[in-house]
Amino acid sequence: MHSGIVPPQGVWWKPAGKQEKLWVSIAFIWCLVLFAMMPFWHLKGAQNPSGIRSRVVPAAYLERVNRFVTEYKVGEENGYPIVEPPPGAEVYLLAQMWRWYPILKLKKGVTYTVHLSSLDLNHGFNLHPVNVNFQVLPGYDYGLKMTPNEAGQVFIICNEFCGIGHHTMVGKIIVEDGPSTAAVEREGTYE
């Protein structure tokens, strides 16, 4: 009798056989291939974007979002400000139980840096119907380069369960055609 405490009797251990060695070698080479694929897909896959990542205190992020809203607010919808930043601007979007704040108005074909962060817990940024997914975490500012390629409305859905109001956590991005009126009006006032 043997167990985890009592070792087995006799010579039970034998050096690895030919097939076992072959199997271990193949598995090891495959591990290296998978390991190399991680940086490869990051650089060549066009699906793992390199975001700007930094730590941020949630209160400081909220303050930045509020400043962004005051600066570029162009309207309101259901009590939510509609914010139209100039082309190339830093855009600040806030995730919070249970809302995406504010509503963004962007231009087609213009690249923005969209910052994402949360005030409370882990949320998921999911653009619907386009399949774009990102984790939104409190304490981290994740800046993503985004270029809307279609005019219309896209909805932001939270895809990380975040409590009783999770299913109501829907935000909106309005994408418009043509040159930005905000850019014309504010020309020279932003860096």
Ligand SMILES: [Cu+2]
């Ligand atoms: Cu959420």
